Amino acid sequence: MLFSVKMQQNLTIADVMQNGGKWFMPSLSLDCVIFGFHENQMKVLLLKMKNAEQWALPGGFIYKDEDIEEAAIRVLRERTGIHDIFLQQFHVFGRPGRSDKKFHSDIMKKDGIKPAKDHWILQRFLTVGYYALVDFAHAIPHPDGTSTSCEWWDIHEVKELFMDHKHILDKALETLRLQLNHQPIGYTLLPQKFTMPELQKLYETILDKKLDRRNFQRRMMGYGILKRLSETRKGGAHKAPYLYSFDLRRYKKALQEGLQGGW
Amino acid sequence: MLFSVKMQQNLTIADVMQNGGKWFMPSLSLDCVIFGFHENQMKVLLLKMKNAEQWALPGGFIYKDEDIEEAAIRVLRERTGIHDIFLQQFHVFGRPGRSDKKFHSDIMKKDGIKPAKDHWILQRFLTVGYYALVDFAHAIPHPDGTSTSCEWWDIHEVKELFMDHKHILDKALETLRLQLNHQPIGYTLLPQKFTMPELQKLYETILDKKLDRRNFQRRMMGYGILKRLSETRKGGAHKAPYLYSFDLRRYKKALQEGLQGGW
DNA sequence: TATCATTGCGTCATAAAGACGCATTGTATG
DNA sequence: CATACAATGCGTCTTTATGACGCAATGATA
Numbered sequence: 298m299l300f301s302v303k304m305q306q307n308l309t310i311a312d313v314m315q316n317g318g319k320w321f322m323p324s325l326s327l328d329c330v331i332f333g334f335h336e337n338q339m340k341v342l343l344l345k346m347k348n349a350e351q352w353a354l355p356g357g358f359i360y361k362d363e364d365i366e367e368a369a370i371r372v373l374r375e376r377t378g379i380h381d382i383f384l385q386q387f388h389v390f391g392r393p394g395r396s397d398k399k400f401h402s403d404i405m406k407k408d409g410i411k412p413a414k415d416h417w418i419l420q421r422f423l424t425v426g427y428y429a430l431v432d433f434a435h436a437i438p439h440p441d442g443t444s445t446s447c448e449w450w451d452i453h454e455v456k457e458l459f460m461d462h463k464h465i466l467d468k469a470l471e472t473l474r475l476q477l478n479h480q481p482i483g484y485t486l487l488p489q490k491f492t493m494p495e496l497q498k499l500y501e502t503i504l505d506k507k508l509d510r511r512n513f514q515r516r517m518m519g520y521g522i523l524k525r526l527s528e529t530r531k532g533g534a535h536k537a538p539y540l541y542s543f544d545l546r547r548y549k550k551a552l553q554e555g556l557q558g559g560w
Numbered sequence: 561m562l563f564s565v566k567m568q569q570n571l572t573i574a575d576v577m578q579n580g581g582k583w584f585m586p587s588l589s590l591d592c593v594i595f596g597f598h599e600n601q602m603k604v605l606l607l608k609m610k611n612a613e614q615w616a617l618p619g620g621f622i623y624k625d626e627d628i629e630e631a632a633i634r635v636l637r638e639r640t641g642i643h644d645i646f647l648q649q650f651h652v653f654g655r656p657g658r659s660d661k662k663f664h665s666d667i668m669k670k671d672g673i674k675p676a677k678d679h680w681i682l683q684r685f686l687t688v689g690y691y692a693l694v695d696f697a698h699a700i701p702h703p704d705g706t707s708t709s710c711e712w713w714d715i716h717e718v719k720e721l722f723m724d725h726k727h728i729l730d731k732a733l734e735t736l737r738l739q740l741n742h743q744p745i746g747y748t749l750l751p752q753k754f755t756m757p758e759l760q761k762l763y764e765t766i767l768d769k770k771l772d773r774r775n776f777q778r779r780m781m782g783y784g785i786l787k788r789l790s791e792t793r794k795g796g797a798h799k800a801p802y803l804y805s806f807d808l809r810r811y812k813k814a815l816q817e818g819l820q821g822g823w
Numbered sequence: 824t825a826t827c828a829t830t831g832c833g834t835c836a837t838a839a840a841g842a843c844g845c846a847t848t849g850t851a852t853g
Numbered sequence: 854c855a856t857a858c859a860a861t862g863c864g865t866c867t868t869t870a871t872g873a874c875g876c877a878a879t880g881a882t883a
Contacts (some may be wrong), residue, residue, distance in 0.1 A: 323586045330843090361684065367652040389652050389688050391628040421624065423588065425652050433680065475742065494861085512841065514862075519839090535860040536848040555738075558839075559820055692853085721856095775872065777831075782870090798829040799879040821870075830879070839870070848861075852870100 300302040306365060310442060315407055318417035321358035328356035329384070329452045329486050330469035331377065332452075333433035334486040334542040337498040338454045340433065341466060342376060344444035345432060348404050352450070353459035354466065355441070356424065365545065369427045377436035384429040388465075389474040391423040395461050430485035474503055480554040484533040484543045490531050493517070504560050520556055524547040573705060581680035584621035590632050590688045591619035591725065592647070595715075597632050597749040600761040602715045603696065604729060607707035609722060611667050612787065615713070616722035617729065618704070619687065632690045635815060636789055639710060640699035641653040646748040647692040650735040651728075654686040658724050693748035737766060741788035741819040745807045755793050756780070757803040783786035783819055785811040 300332040330343070331342040355546045357372040359365055366386070398419050403414045412419060438447035452470065457463055482503065483496055497513045517523060524544050529537035584698070594605040607614040620635040622628055636645045661682050701710035702795055705792045715733065720726055736743070745766065746759055760776045782787060786809050792800035 322684070322686075324588065334825090359654075362656050364656055365652065365686070388654060389628065389649060391688075393621075393625050393627055416838060423585075423628070425654075447835080475739075479738065493860095509841070510861085511863080515864095516840085531849080532861080533690070535858075536850085536862090538861060555822070557822055559818070559822075739839060755830095772872070772874085773830085774832080774874080778833095780872085794880085796829080797881060798827075799831085799881085824883100826883075828879105829881105830877105832875105832877090834875075835873090837870105837872080839868105841868075842866085844863105844865075846861105846863090847854095848859100850858085850860105852857075 307360060310404070311408055311410065311443075314408075314410060314416075314418060317358065320360055321417075322361055324420050324422050326356055326422050327356055327370055327372065327391075328354040328363060328424050328426055328465055329376070330354060330426065330428040330466055330472070331373065331436075332430050332469075332486065333430060333436060333449060334502070335449065336503070337431040337495070338506045339499075340449040341452050342436070342438060342457065343448060343450050343455070343458070344376075345446040345448070347443055347445050348401070348407070348516055349459070351446075351457075351459045352455075352462075352464045355447070365425055366427075369425075369429075370491060373429050373431075375441065376439055377431055378439065379431055382429050382431060383481065384427045384453070384475075385472075385480070386425060386427050388426045388468050388523055389423055390426060390461060390465060391459070392420055395424075396420075396422045397460050424465070426465050426469060430480075430482065432486065432488055434488055440532060446497060470503075477503060477560065478558075479552055480553060481543075481548060484545070484548060490526065490528070490540040490542050492540060494538060496541070500560070506560075508560075516558070520551055522551050566743070571607065573667070576705075577671075577673060577681060579677075580621065583623055583681075586680060587623055587683050587685050589619055589621055589685050590628060590635065590690060590813070591653075591728055592632060592635055592639070592690040593617060593689065593729055594636065594699075595691060595693050595736070595749065596699060596712060597762055597765070598696040600758070600765070600791070602655070602717050602762075603647065603712040603763045604718065605699070605701060606711060606713050606721070607639075607703060608709040608711070610706055610708050611670070611720070612663070614720075615718075615725075616707075618710070619813060623785075624716055628688055629690075631693075632688075636692050636694075638704065639702055640694055641702065642694055642699055645692050645694060646744065647689060647690045648735075648739075648743070649688045649690050651731050652686055652811065653724060653728060655694045656684055658687075660681075660687045660723050660778045672769055679796060689728050689732060693743075693745065695749065695751055697751055733766075740766060740823065741821075744811060744815060747811060748807070753791070753803040753805050755803060757801060759804070763823070769822075769823075774777070775798040779821070783814055785812075785814050786798075 302325040333340040342355060344355055346353055354375045355372055357368055364493060369384055370382060374380055401418050402412055440447040455466060483499060486499060487495060493514050496517065497508060497510065501508055522544055523541045524540060526540045528540045530540055532535050571715055574749060596603045600803045605618060607618055609616055618635055618639045620631055622631040630760045632647055633645060636647060637643055664681045665675055703710040718729060746762060749762060750758060756777050759780065760773065764771055789803045789805060793803055794800050
């Protein structure tokens, strides 16, 4: 987690540094791996940190009487503007050495604050990892108080992140892959209407391998979770593909058992 | 979590109550769902609590400089005597209302201690859930300082547990089911040598459904992860079945991709 | 020695998965 | 405006996996 004012836009860093210990659960943060799908690529939302040439996952602290999941929803809403978001807790990261204490104390010194050694922000922190799947077109990235910008990155281009955030991202991807048949991947990541090639590219990106176009279509239609619309997507350079949307009722039912078959 | 002396057998409850705040991470505990397999039934290790007519999951606190997983290993070692244990973190339980504060303050009052309202044990606690798979025959249940006994329960007979521990147990089982093809279920839960019917019963118990004996054998052998020994298990009332053991090299390799096929 | 439940191995029918052929379609090009 | 082109939609064929079940062999028991 960044140290930070992520969930309190109108609070200053100094406010949080001073009062965080009163407001938040001690030694605990959360980080969100927010996935989007755009131009046939998986994207992840990252923050450019104010005080360093690094990028980080959006995160936050948990108020003393707040459900962790509520806190995650809050962070997601503030970073993307989306209220109805799909998210899943996937892992707790708690190695004793994972917090960058120097980073935080340096920032405070810069602000003229000399933090006590037992200052809450300088303690060891655990972070609860959540991944979220959002419709790229509906998300409007908003930086928080600790960051200068908030941008989508292609997951393949992310090399190094703040602290152990790259590790967290990798673990999120791994989890997503394993849960592919049990989570509403397509429904949450694609717009309401989409083409079969788009859905296929989504699967290919997550699985990181090519799939046969014709077999993919047969299988997807076999699940009985897609409705083919009468419209087609015009404007492409070639034959206009049909648009599809999910039959949400059937989709959810199918996911309870898990979509059958491996990839 | 029980409040408790679980990881410090020679410490008194009073010791922990008084000093826990100095030693442990605040507001954080861990709980272990320890599975064993015996007489064709899945068992879970539970503690009978000293101060209540309730059973609870073994758990513990995390020292301030201790890795959470290390702490879980510590708890498992102390409850079972097993050093080389298979465990997996599966979920964090963090609802604000999940801690039973009255329970803890009552115990302290019983001991003549009048806890301050901000006493560490009376704070809101999160707990990190781990599940462990152990060889039943090698585990020797040891109660901890907060419990009068430590026993294996058939998972189907567990009705109600302390706080949200039943919920934690259910979630562990659900996770185990989902990860069946990716975890060394058989290797960790069965003794080194086992029969095919035993392996099948293990799968049937976890999946909670009957499988065809002959198709199960064909499929298992098809994975190429089992070695059939020349010995048979004598003593049964009927035809002596062959003993098998895992080809660990192949098994681990197969698990990386996941055993193919659904159940 | 006969009995009997269990075990090991096999067959058959059906369903799913993988590889690929081909006509159709909407756009672009000359 | 005819033609080329690449992507799409649908289908076939083959190979594998799955589900249901038959049957002989086995080893303790009566």
